[in-house]
Amino acid sequence: MNQDPLTLYKLIVLYMLNRVTFPLTKAQVCDFILEKEYTNFMTLQQAISELMDADMLYARSIRNRTHLEITESGRETLDFFHNRISSTIKTEIDNYFLDNEFELKSELSVYSTYYPTSNGEYSAELVVKEKEVELINLKLSVPAKELAVSICDKWESKHEDIYKYVIEKLF
Numbered sequence: 001m002n003q004d005p006l007t008l009y010k011l012i013v014l015y016m017l018n019r020v021t022f023p024l025t026k027a028q029v030c031d032f033i034l035e036k037e038y039t040n041f042m043t044l045q046q047a048i049s050e051l052m053d054a055d056m057l058y059a060r061s062i063r064n065r066t067h068l069e070i071t072e073s074g075r076e077t078l079d080f081f082h083n084r085i086s087s088t089i090k091t092e093i094d095n096y097f098l099d100n101e102f103e104l105k106s107e108l109s110v111y112s113t114y115y116p117t118s119n120g121e122y123s124a125e126l127v128v129k130e131k132e133v134e135l136i137n138l139k140l141s142v143p144a145k146e147l148a149v150s151i152c153d154k155w156e157s158k159h160e161d162i163y164k165y166v167i168e169k170l171f
Helices: 006-017 026-035 042-053 073-083 087-108 147-170
Strands: 057-062 067-069 111-116 124-128 132-143
Touching: 006 026, 006 042, 006 057, 006 067, 006 087, 026 042, 026 067, 026 087, 042 057, 042 087, 067 073, 087 132, 124 147, 132 147
Parallel strands: none
Antiparallel strands: 057 067, 111 124, 124 132
16 A cells, blocks of 8 residues: 555654653654655654644744654554554664663753743743653743853753752752
């Protein structure tokens, strides 16, 4: 049976998101699919957009990254059509996660975001997670957007030192 290529790309995205217990960034999904040359960037963006429109994917923006998760509707669709993905592609995806799961998770375990508050200031939220447990979640109120951006940018490289410092001072 011949199938629409866009349908296959959608199923590949759903399969990837169903294989992990944590959200993947849109960039992580794209990197894998484009590296394997399954399709081009524009077609992949169309597939992801259509999956979101159909409520099969949930997308959440955290700063400059879009995190994707499969929805229950997406799981049901994948359960029904998973046989349309070749065993070769499934094996490539499974092997990719076996080889890269730690790196993929660690990319998502540290994040930061900022947003304006009702009093005209900004709030910078800084988070470190291990699995689904938040180890630390700091919210800092700052007077300017530039300061909030700077704090968020530094969090990625300084989070370990800051977390260690807080733990040492509290215990």
